[in-house]
Amino acid sequence: MFANTHFKAVVMLVSVALCACHTMNPFAADLGRMNVNGKEARPPYLSLFGYFGYLEPAASTAPQAAEAPECVYFWLPTSTPELGVRFASGRAGKARPDSSRDVVESAYAAHKNDPASFDPAIEVQRCVTALQLADVATPCAQWVALGDNDDSPEMPANQAGKRTNSLVRVGTHPEDPLKSLTRGLYRVNIRAAKGTTAQGTFLLQLGAPVLLEQVAMARTPQALGEALASQAEHLSHGPTIAPTGPGSSLSSENG
Numbered sequence: 001m002f003a004n005t006h007f008k009a010v011v012m013l014v015s016v017a018l019c020a021c022h023t024m025n026p027f028a029a030d031l032g033r034m035n036v037n038g039k040e041a042r043p044p045y046l047s048l049f050g051y052f053g054y055l056e057p058a059a060s061t062a063p064q065a066a067e068a069p070e071c072v073y074f075w076l077p078t079s080t081p082e083l084g085v086r087f088a089s090g091r092a093g094k095a096r097p098d099s100s101r102d103v104v105e106s107a108y109a110a111h112k113n114d115p116a117s118f119d120p121a122i123e124v125q126r127c128v129t130a131l132q133l134a135d136v137a138t139p140c141a142q143w144v145a146l147g148d149n150d151d152s153p154e155m156p157a158n159q160a161g162k163r164t165n166s167l168v169r170v171g172t173h174p175e176d177p178l179k180s181l182t183r184g185l186y187r188v189n190i191r192a193a194k195g196t197t198a199q200g201t202f203l204l205q206l207g208a209p210v211l212l213e214q215v216a217m218a219r220t221p222q223a224l225g226e227a228l229a230s231q232a233e234h235l236s237h238g239p240t241i242a243p244t245g246p247g248s249s250l251s252s253e254n255g
Helices: 002-019 063-067 106-111 133-137 221-237
Strands: 034-036 039-041 047-055 070-076 082-089 120-127 143-150 166-171 184-192 200-208 216-218
Touching: 047 070, 047 106, 070 221, 082 120, 082 184, 106 200, 120 166, 133 184, 133 221, 184 200, 216 221
Parallel strands: none
Antiparallel strands: 034 039, 047 200, 070 184, 070 216, 082 166, 082 200, 120 143, 120 184, 143 166
16 A cells, blocks of 8 residues: 555656646656556656747648658657657647757747647657767668557647547667667657648657656757757857757747
8 A cells, every 4th residue: 555655656746847847747658557556557757858849831732742741850869768759739839848858949939829730640760870960960861660649548639629639659679779769860750630731839748768868859850960069069068049940940938
């Protein structure tokens, strides 16, 4: 009895610490999941990083334009046994960025009250040829799919009351080098449901069950390289601001 109570107390305290600046429920892991008094209990991720962005409506309605996914690239600084990714469309205006760990596009501030949203599907991919920071600037020769999701019941409903947002958890596969969650370059592909347009504010979160250094995220590999350089500058000389996404720059908002 004491062990179960203690476990729930620890989960509650850590959950509050990790999620105080966001309106979504705690982001919890598969790793360490257990049954407590007949109920499933998941430990919250120890590392949590957010990307607050804005997607402009597509200028063209041609089929080939609709099929091209939006992307958020990120650099994983070290190995992790599990990686959680969740994406909420149209919720960014209801969440408060944490300036110590979240990336905020400049376009987000101008559109955070925009009511537009869409039905997103996500896929997590790893670039198996990018093992060093210098590789970020080189076009990836091979992307490997790690996991995908559409319409997760764990995610909050959209403005219409439908649970169309996405969440996926990916475990490492040490026996398969292509699908091991090792240090390197990753991306999240974001697509809108058929017949709809990806537009409006969004919040993408990355979670890991281990403590990670700051995870750099950006909308293009080039911007990610600049963010990583800025991150290195921050560690050696103090805080700086790096660009993200095409034609936009990072900005911080206090939570």
